Amino acid sequence: MARVTLQTIADQVGVSRMTVSNAFSRPDQLSPTLRDKILAVASELGYVGPDPAARALARGTTGAVGVLLTESLRYAFNDEVATTFLGAIAEELTPTGLGLTLLTATAHDDVVPARDVAMDGAMVYSCDPTSSAIDWLIRRRLPLVFIDQVPAAGIPSVNVDDRPGARAAAEHLVGLGHQRVAIITGGVRRADGLEPAGAVVSGSAANEGGESQVIDGYVAQQRILGWLDALTPAGIDPPVVRLAHCTPEDGYDGARLLLESDLRPTAVLCFSDAIAQGVVQAAYDLGLRVPEDLSVIGFDDSPLAARMRPALTTVRQDVLAKGRAAAAALTRAIAETRAGTEVTADHLLIPTELVVRESTAPPA
Known part of the structure; x- marks a missing residue:
């Protein structure tokens, strides 16, 4: 079957090749009657329109x-x-x-x-x-x-505006009377660019000493600063679990590290609602009640937050x-x-x- 081109359609309709081109790319240049006729002939001949790559090259854009x-x-x-x-x-x-x-x-x-x-x-x-x-x-x-x-x-x-949102979450826990507060954050990487192997636990949010090779992402940095804005004046130095990813599965593993420790926290601040979901599940699997034994706060206010049971306290971003x-x-x-x-x-x-x-x- 012969290849259908703009010229093929132009010959069939009895107009110039440019007129056919305008029917596809500059319809305002033609009368509605003529454009409809050209498009009808193009459809009959099986022509779908100018080649996108060629059109992009001509326009200097990709779309x-x-x-x-x-x-x-x-x-x-x-x-x-x-x-x-x-x-x-x-x-x-x-x-x-x-x-x-x-x-x-x-x-x-x-x-x-x-x-x-x-x-x-x-x-x-x-x-x-x-x-x-x-x-x-x-x-x-x-x-x-x-x-x-x-x-x-x-x-x-x-x-x-991550920092004020995180600060409000931590202030909420301090106002409730919590003193043993932990943080589970995500989006970290190693200084050498490789992915951290599993959850990395540090003694404080300062991320000093043996964990200095792990670097928080910008959003994590802002949220940690916000959490510490409220926790530090209250005399709370939170243990921190740092995760490469923000899935419920990662949150679950990170929570087990905290909840099975000798000094179990009474509240956990989470980088995301997805991590918080994993924390709540880990608490249940260890026989803990939320919020009676463990308070959990997420971040995002995704649809997941309202679906969870109990419904999740979280920080809303639009x-x-x-x-x-x-x-x-x-x-x-x-x-x-x-x-x-x-x-x-x-x-x-x-x-x-x-x-x-x-x-x-x-x-x-």
């Missing part, structure tokens, strides 16, 4: 933006906070015609996504700041937006607002870059709020 993740792509589909965040981005991008491409920071068979994938711009979402993938995006001079990263000069950024703000900042940066104007490098902080439910109570 796609990337989201760089340090975690595996499976995390993006399994974690409720991540899926809500990505869904908000996709919804915000829909009117612009831009598509979403998920990028891992890891190379596969000599393919480096941050270096090799065609895109008009990218969002860097809660990634290791030393990752070579971020360096590739910067070197490509792509419009960028940082989300849950250390704000950088000249790059728009969106962050959650993930939808964060996703929409990130997408809006990137589309603006892309437009400014194309226009040759300076990129608006605003730093937006999404507020947090403590949501008190049933998983916290005074110590027994």
Whole structure:
């Protein structure tokens, strides 16, 4: 079967090749009657439209933006906070015609996504700041937006106001009378860039001494600072479990390390609701009651928090607002870059709020 081209359709309709092209890419240039006729002939001949790659080359755009993740792509589909965040981005991008491409920071068979994938711009979402993938995006001079990263000069950024939210959670426990408070945090890495092997326990949140090779991510740093803002004045030096990942399974393992110790905490502050779910399950498996024997506080206020039994006390962040703000900042940066104007490098902080439910109570 002969290949159908724009010229094939033009010959059939009796118009120029440019007129057929306009029917697909610039419909405002044609009358509705003529455009409908061209599209009808194209459909009859089995023509679906101009080649996307050729059209992108001609326009100098790809129609796609990337989201760089340090975690595996499976995390993006399994974690409720991540899926809500990505869904908000996709919804915000829909009117612009831009598509979403998920990028891992890891190379596969000599393919480096941050270096090799065609895109008009990218969002860097809660990634290791030393990752070579971020360096590739910067070197490509792509419009960028940082989300849950250390704000950088000249790059728009969106962050959650983590420190005040964490402070409010710790103040809630101190106000209830807890003195034996522990922390389980996530998103850590080793100084050599390798993944920590399992849970890492340190004697305090300072992360000094033997655990100095383990580095908290930016969000974890902010939340630890917030927790300590309330715990330190109360004379509480919390033991800390540091996890590479934020799954309920990791939270469960981390909680067992704390709850089976000689000096069991009466309350645990968790980096995320997913970790908190694992902590609650570990407590039940050890015969402890929540909140009577152990108070648990999460972070995020994901749908999981309200589903849990008991319902989880947590810190709410507006993930939808964060996703929409990130997408809006990137589309603006892309437009400014194309226009040759300076990129608006605003730093937006999404507020947090403590949501008190049933998983916290005074110590027994």
